[in-house]
Structures are given as C-alpha cells and as structure tokens.
Amino acid sequence: MRTFAKYLAPLMFAAATITLAHAEDVAIVGGTVHTMEDGVVIENGVVIISGDQIEAVGGPDTAVPEGYRVIDATGKQVTPGLMSAFTLIGLEEVSLEGATVDHSLSNTFYTAGFEVAKGFNPDTPIIAINRIEGLTRAVIMPGFGVPFNENNNKSIFPGQAGIIHLGGGNDAVINSQAAVVVYPGVGDVGGARGAVLDYLVGALRESKPAAKRRRGSSASGGPGRFAKSPEDKAALAKVVSGEMPLYVLENKASKILQLLELKEEFEDMNLIILGAAEAWIVADELVEAGVPVVIGPTNNLPSSFDSLAATLYNAARLENAGVEFAIVAGGFSAAHNARLLPQDAGNAVANGLSWQAGLEAITINPAKIFGIDASFGSLTAGKEADVVVWDGDPLEVMTSPDHVFIRGEEIELVSRQTRLRDRYIDLGAEADKPLAYKK
Amino acid sequence: MTRLRGLLLGASALAIMVAAPATFGQEGEGRAAHSSSYKPMASSPTMITNVNIYDGRGGLIEGGSIIMAGGDIVAVGQNLEAEAGMVIIDGDGQWLTPGIIDVHSHFGVYASPQVKAHADGNEITGANTAEVWAEHGVWPQDPGFARAQAAGVTALQILPGSANLIGGRGVTLKNVPARTVQAMKFPGAPHGVKFACGENPKRVYGQKGQSPFTRMGNVAGYRAAWAKATEYKRSWDQYNEKVSAGEDATPPTRDLQMDTLMGVLNGEILIQNHCYRADDMANIIEVSKEFGFKISAFHHAVESYKIADILAENDICSAMWADWWGFKMEALDGIRENAALVHNAGACAVIHSDSGIGIQRLNQEAAKTVADARKAGLDIPLAEAWSWVSYNAAKALGIEDQTGSLEVGKDADVVLWTANPFSVYARADKVFIDGALVYDMNDEATHAVSDFRLGFPGEGDDR
Numbered sequence: 001m002r003t004f005a006k007y008l009a010p011l012m013f014a015a016a017t018i019t020l021a022h023a024e025d026v027a028i029v030g031g032t033v034h035t036m037e038d039g040v041v042i043e044n045g046v047v048i049i050s051g052d053q054i055e056a057v058g059g060p061d062t063a064v065p066e067g068y069r070v071i072d073a074t075g076k077q078v079t080p081g082l083m084s085a086f087t088l089i090g091l092e093e094v095s096l097e098g099a100t101v102d103h104s105l106s107n108t109f110y111t112a113g114f115e116v117a118k119g120f121n122p123d124t125p126i127i128a129i130n131r132i133e134g135l136t137r138a139v140i141m142p143g144f145g146v147p148f149n150e151n152n153n154k155s156i157f158p159g160q161a162g163i164i165h166l167g168g169g170n171d172a173v174i175n176s177q178a179a180v181v182v183y184p185g186v187g188d189v190g191g192a193r194g195a196v197l198d199y200l201v202g203a204l205r206e207s208k209p210a211a212k213r214r215r216g217s218s219a220s221g222g223p224g225r226f227a228k229s230p231e232d233k234a235a236l237a238k239v240v241s242g243e244m245p246l247y248v249l250e251n252k253a254s255k256i257l258q259l260l261e262l263k264e265e266f267e268d269m270n271l272i273i274l275g276a277a278e279a280w281i282v283a284d285e286l287v288e289a290g291v292p293v294v295i296g297p298t299n300n301l302p303s304s305f306d307s308l309a310a311t312l313y314n315a316a317r318l319e320n321a322g323v324e325f326a327i328v329a330g331g332f333s334a335a336h337n338a339r340l341l342p343q344d345a346g347n348a349v350a351n352g353l354s355w356q357a358g359l360e361a362i363t364i365n366p367a368k369i370f371g372i373d374a375s376f377g378s379l380t381a382g383k384e385a386d387v388v389v390w391d392g393d394p395l396e397v398m399t400s401p402d403h404v405f406i407r408g409e410e411i412e413l414v415s416r417q418t419r420l421r422d423r424y425i426d427l428g429a430e431a432d433k434p435l436a437y438k439k
Numbered sequence: 440m441t442r443l444r445g446l447l448l449g450a451s452a453l454a455i456m457v458a459a460p461a462t463f464g465q466e467g468e469g470r471a472a473h474s475s476s477y478k479p480m481a482s483s484p485t486m487i488t489n490v491n492i493y494d495g496r497g498g499l500i501e502g503g504s505i506i507m508a509g510g511d512i513v514a515v516g517q518n519l520e521a522e523a524g525m526v527i528i529d530g531d532g533q534w535l536t537p538g539i540i541d542v543h544s545h546f547g548v549y550a551s552p553q554v555k556a557h558a559d560g561n562e563i564t565g566a567n568t569a570e571v572w573a574e575h576g577v578w579p580q581d582p583g584f585a586r587a588q589a590a591g592v593t594a595l596q597i598l599p600g601s602a603n604l605i606g607g608r609g610v611t612l613k614n615v616p617a618r619t620v621q622a623m624k625f626p627g628a629p630h631g632v633k634f635a636c637g638e639n640p641k642r643v644y645g646q647k648g649q650s651p652f653t654r655m656g657n658v659a660g661y662r663a664a665w666a667k668a669t670e671y672k673r674s675w676d677q678y679n680e681k682v683s684a685g686e687d688a689t690p691p692t693r694d695l696q697m698d699t700l701m702g703v704l705n706g707e708i709l710i711q712n713h714c715y716r717a718d719d720m721a722n723i724i725e726v727s728k729e730f731g732f733k734i735s736a737f738h739h740a741v742e743s744y745k746i747a748d749i750l751a752e753n754d755i756c757s758a759m760w761a762d763w764w765g766f767k768m769e770a771l772d773g774i775r776e777n778a779a780l781v782h783n784a785g786a787c788a789v790i791h792s793d794s795g796i797g798i799q800r801l802n803q804e805a806a807k808t809v810a811d812a813r814k815a816g817l818d819i820p821l822a823e824a825w826s827w828v829s830y831n832a833a834k835a836l837g838i839e840d841q842t843g844s845l846e847v848g849k850d851a852d853v854v855l856w857t858a859n860p861f862s863v864y865a866r867a868d869k870v871f872i873d874g875a876l877v878y879d880m881n882d883e884a885t886h887a888v889s890d891f892r893l894g895f896p897g898e899g900d901d902r
Contacts, residue, residue, distance in 0.1 A: 093765075094765060094766070094767060094768050094771060095765065095766040095767065096638075096766060096767040096768075097767070097768060126765065148642075148646075253896070278896065278897075281896070298796055298799070298800075299796060300586060300796070300799075300900075300902060301551045301582065301583055301586060301795050301796065302551045302552050302582055302891075302892075302895070302897060303551050303552060303553050303795075304552050304553060304554075305552050305554075308552070308892075308895045308896045308897045309895075309896035309897025309900070310897065311897060311900040311902060312900075312902040313900060313902065330796060333763070333764075333765060333766050335765070336763075336764055336765035336766065337762060337763065337764075340762070343800075343803065343807075343863060346863030346864065347800065347803075347863060349863070349864060350863060350864045350865070350866055351866075351902060395863060396862060396863050396864075397803045397806045397807050397810065397861070397862070397863045398806050398807070398809065398810035398861060398862075399810065400810065400811070400814060417764075417773070417774045417775065418774075418815075420772055420774050421744075421774045421775075421776050421780075421815060422815075424744050424745050424774075424780065425776075425780060425815060425816075425817070427747060427748050427784065
C-alpha cells in the first residue's frame, strides 16, 4: 500500500511535507457512508485512510488493519470533502479593500491569459474558516473588479479560474488553468448583448491552433482583433481544443441557448454555464448539448432583467430534466462564506431536489465538471482522502463536521473565528486581566 | 450578472434612516397625513390544532393549538375548544410560530430588478439627511415582498442606506401586497431613524473631500446634529408650554431634519444604528449619554459579542447576521456565535438580513447560531432563539405590544411550518397576517404577484 517512492517525491518539497507530515493511517467506522459513487450509501460503513489516499471503503465487515487509529462515527454521516465551483478564496482578504484583492485586473494588457491562481495567498485565515465547515476543494475565480476602482478591466474575459485544495501549504493550487472565464455583462463590446457573442466567437476563431485556422486568418502569435495578447490566444486555443473549459456567467434562458449553439462551430469545446438562474427553462436543450451548469439555488429574486425567472425550484427542475449541475453558496461573499454551500443545497432539497442530488451537487458533480474526479469527489479507494465526518445530516443547518481530512491529514477544527470566540466567550475573565492576554 | 458588484454596492448602501414627528401630521378625512391606511385582509375565525408552538418569548407548547379571530390571537395553549363555525386546520404535528420580523430590509428602496432607477435608498447629498423618509422611496411592487411572505416574514422595517451619518427615517410595514406604502404601514409603529457608524459615511464623503473624512469626523457630525436638535427641541418645548398656558405664541420655524432628531429626543422615534465595531458602538453610547437619547438597536453589530455586557447594561438590541463577515475591515472579526453570546449576556439579540435573499431564511440563520454555540458549550433552547427573529425584533422596532409573540390580544401574525423551522427543510406552509391567510404554499390563489411580474418570464413561481 505504502511505497517509498510515493513519499519521496513530496518530501523533496518542504511545503508539501507540512501536509504529509501529519497524514496517518485512520479507519472511520460505524457511520453512514455516502460514497457519492453510483449513489451507494453504506450503513455502518468503514472508510480506511492510508497516507494521503483512501485505502478502502466498505461495509461493517471491512477489516481494519492493525495500528490504524479508529474514529467511531456511529450515528454520524461520512461524506467526501465538499467542493465549491465558485469562490474567491485566497484571492482577497477584505473584499472592499482593493489592496487585498488579487482576482481582478485593471488597465491590463492581457485578459483571458490571466491566471488568478498565480496570486493565490496560502496564508489567509479564510482557508481554515471555510474548511472547518467541510469545504476541502474550491474553484478560485477571476472577480468582477476591484471595489471603488474606475479602471477595472472591462473585457468579457476576466481571466482563468484555478482549483485549490484547502489543506494548507504552498502546494494548494492543484490547477492554475482550470477554465477560461467569461463575464458577458461587463464586456467592453459597445453595450449591446448581441455583440458579446460576436466578440466571443471572434476571439475563439482567431485563437484556433494553426492547423485548424482557415487560410489567411491572423497569425496565432500576435495580438488579434479580440484576443489582445499571445497569452490570451494561448488560453483560448486550449478552450477551442477542449483542453480547458469555457466557464460563462449567464442567467438568461435565451442567452444560454445562444451559447449552446457555439458548440456547432467549436465542437471540442467544453462549456460550463455559471449562474444559470433561468436554466430550468432550457433544461432539455442543456441535456441535449451535454452542458453542465453551476447554480446558486437560493438566488430567487429577479435581481436583473437577465434573471427574471429566477426561482427556488430551479435545482429540482434541472434534476428532473437530467441536467448535470453543481451548487455554490448564493450568499454574500464568495471568499468568506463559500462554506455555506450545504445550506444552499439543503434549501434546494426543501424545494423539490432529491437529497442525493443535493449532496452530489457539492461533491462529485463539481469534481466531474472541473475534471478532478479521478482523484476527488467520492469515497473511492485510490482517491485522495478528503473525508468529512458530520454530526448529522450534512445539508442541515444545525450540523457541522466533527472531523475533516484533506488529502489524508486531519485538520484541526480551529480558525481565527473560533479563537476570537474563545477569547470573548467569558467576558468575566477580564476581571483578572485584559482579554488581549488570553490566547 | 454583476451579482458580486451589486452586493458590494449593497454593502455600501447598508442603511440609515431618520424620522419626523408624527405630531405634525395634518388631520384629513379621518386619517392623519402620513399615517397608516392598512386594513387587514378578510379573515374567518380560525383554529389551528395539533401543532408544536414556539411562542416567540422562549415558550414551547407541544401538541398545542391557537385560535385567531377578528385579526387577533384569542387563545393559545393545549386542550383548546373550537367554537361553532370556526375554520379548523389540523397542523398534523407540525410547527407554529409568530411570523418572522426583519428589522433591516431595503425592499422597495432598493427594489428588484437592481437597475439605476431603483436606487432610492441613499440620499447621498449630505452627511445628515434626517429629513428624508424611506417610505417615500418604497415601491410596493418590489417582487421581493412576496418572496419574503412565502418565507414566513410578516413584518419588516425598511431602512434608508448607510452612506450618511444620519440617513433618514425608516418605516415598519405589514408584509402585505398593496397599491400604496401607506396601506402597508404597520399601524402605530414608531418611525425608526437610520444612523451609520464607521467606514461608509467617511468613505462616501471623505472621497469628495467633505466631512466626515474619518471616524473622528463621524462622531463630530453626530454631536453637531444633536447639539442643534437640542436647541430646536428647546424652542418647541417653550412654544408648547406657552400654548398650554393659554399664552399667545408664534411657533418656531419647521425644520424637517430637526423634526426627526427631536422625535428621538422625545422618545417617539427609535434609533436604528448601523455599527459594526465594538469601539464604534461604545462611542455612540457615549454620545447618547451626552445628549440624553436612547439607542434602540445596533445593526450589522458584528462585534457585539465583544461588549455584550455593555449592551445589556444599556438595554440596546443587537441586530446581527449569523455568519456574514470579512467583506470590509469593520466586519473582519465576525464570528458565528455572535447572537448566542449576546443572548447569553442577557442582552437583546436579533437576527436581521439586509438582504432580499437572506430575509427568506432568518429561521435558518438563527438555527446556525444555536448549533455553533452548542459546539462551543453554550446551550440555548430553540424556543428562546425564536425570539431573535420575532419578539426581540419587534422590541427593536417598538411594536412588541402588537406582534412578535403568540399572546392573547396580539395581532394574529402566525406561520404554520411544514417541519421544525430550525430545519433547512422546513417551508412556510401557511402564513397569516392579522388572522388572514395571506399565503398557502398549496393554494396558488393565495400567491400574490406584483404588477411588475405580469407578462415577464417567471411570473408563475411563488418561491
């Protein structure tokens, strides 16, 4: 099971050893195990973790090897770590303080070429604050601009999303080229929605790898009419070839249909729709095109003229139609409160989604949509050991994790917030000395 | 589309409001100007049986019933007898509570869709706009009201934003569909007045090179306003004394801004103070002592847990989110147990939304706080926690004698839930306001649709 080679490579990187130094052999026994693989739920199940991987998952008869630490999960629920497909974790510390915001460009010479993950901050307390609630993987996104900045990038291409794990350390970025993001509403295309599509198509066409371009179109190296730099073209070329998905924010049903039509010309392109408030109206078309969506299911107000048909029933209708979808927290902050996604999934369940689909939408589905399901997203032998033991139904609002493992390491359930709480939980302690001495 | 940007702007809009004394209302055809014209919808005497009840003041009644008639609560308890002709609803072992009250909403003043023309919540033309009233910006056709109704919200305070030190008067509404805001106004509810501490006013005016530029300027701005209001009140008190004594007297010149602040000094208007940081709140308390007024509630009180003892001593409510934090510096120290720690110190805890989405699940927000506090060793009964979204909210708005708890004689503002409302799976099954069924999840005929929605996509969904 363990091999020397498997550990040698990580040990050569100092930062990685921080994670693996604490990884141990653990057996979680007695819980209800939601494997998220083919809907299999195992009562009184066993999950065995060795090093950074899941060694075995099975029923109560599964043998626990000698020397493994045993966690009794009787009466508890065991799930994979949660994954959010829309966060700003590590890309901002305080949303309104521009100097701490690293997800948005202004006056830039490139757009789609910008990889936000290169600015990821592994030291932010936001990581621990989210992971103690069960979030272990996250897509980190380009943002909508720096607050109070008049010079924000107005391109429809704000940059590329990345993927992180929340285990800490300097190797947290799993993939810095997870998707090219499109925010059509902020495009500098003249203000008319129809032109956004022209701009997008133009940028994709002129970024096609040379063999696929028509004779006479512009060279791939220089700036194009739409793709501003070689970096932009390189990124968009990967979109055209299907190597990297195009992740487009779109709420309006008719505009989603127009995006689906792009697949006729760019047949290798993998499209993901973000927002998708009105996706339920075009659910059958999404299924036919094989395009997944990422929704904030509690966003049920007609907050813009593009999302007039937003409703709490969106998730349930998508499930009924067979659309593949992931759920993200619809709340206030994509960095600080990415952790709230189980509540959003729970609300979707309260409004007609099946419970199983609710949990899939925050575990295996985002893993599949963003192509990391070979190593994450289900409790399956051989996958990385992101495992959460919950004190009850993970989608409920009054439950929380008792144990969180990320790549085999058990995370201490402590954050800057729990430390503030512990400092102030007894104000009477100030009779002895100021609370600033309580650490 | 630009949801994040919209939310950030919303954050800078987190509001204030100010009130002018109702005593200046002109008597018209039987109704004072600016007063409520609300009339409850038609109702039949109704008994809901076989329910578990959180009464809103910490009480739990298992297997109980409630009787509503004439718009009021007539009886609550176990073993109640129905009278002939009453509508009987079998609660099927589910849960019944007072309606949810949100002390901090911007429905109507920042209505959906969030277009420029709907920005009616911040009069950003001067740091003190105590003279403006939120009710004059409330669009009754905001589709958000119906969404909140379907979530069990029966009353709410609409506040101006927080751009200004003193943003204007707030208005408390019954959450009913209506053609005018007057027909939504909660009868007898005092006005609120929105004050704002901290970052927002100093940023909005500082970047214009105006005062306030700093927190120092903020406090100087409040004190200057109160000093002026104190003189204004003195002139009116002198005038009123002369009139009472039968002497000839000329009334002082009306000042709409000062009317609002005088209303606070006279105890007629309640201060609703946007204030995140503990030290900012402490400074406001000092100003209240200097000028002799009462603070009803600190809103967005992210750091109340640091001074819960001081808030209890001064009988000030804290209106809080369960877990919003970090979007600005003064929100950096938010913790999930804030409301629980405030409650545990004997202070008045309220869960509020400041959000058209969050208002739809204040019950869940209370639930999260209770759960987190339990893990920290602080066990607050769920029946007590319901007061955070009902009785304590009513207290912060000065309407606790009319609503906020299930007590005989109070308005029958009641929600029947499909499950324990501290569960994420609970939905508001039936919502009653003044005894009238305003929403039934299973009866489309009871689903109000605002004018705005007619003819647009999505008209048919109630949630």
